Amino acid sequence: MTAYTVGSAHAAHEEHIKGTLARGMLADFAVLSDDLLGVAPERIGRLTVGATVVGGRIAHDVGALTVS
Known part of the structure; x- marks a missing residue:
C-alpha cells in the first residue's frame, strides 16, 4: 500500500502535503461500511x-468520522 500513498507523493515531489493521513495533509479517501478487500465479491455492491x-475536506459524512 505504500506505493499508493507515500511512494506516489514522493514521486510527485508532494510528500510535504500528501502521502499520509495526518492533520494538515491533503487526503482523498472514503470510509466504507466494511473492508472492501475482505468482503466476498458479491457483497461489494451492498457496501455503504x-x-x-x-x-483534505469532508465532502460527505453520516457520522462515520470523528474529528478530535
Whole structure:
C-alpha cells in the first residue's frame, strides 16, 4: 500500500502535503461500511459509504468520522 500513498507523493515531489493521513495533509479517501478487500465479491455492491474526504475536506459524512 505504500506505493499508493507515500511512494506516489514522493514521486510527485508532494510528500510535504500528501502521502499520509495526518492533520494538515491533503487526503482523498472514503470510509466504507466494511473492508472492501475482505468482503466476498458479491457483497461489494451492498457496501455503504459513511464518509468521503476530498482534498483534505469532508465532502460527505453520516457520522462515520470523528474529528478530535
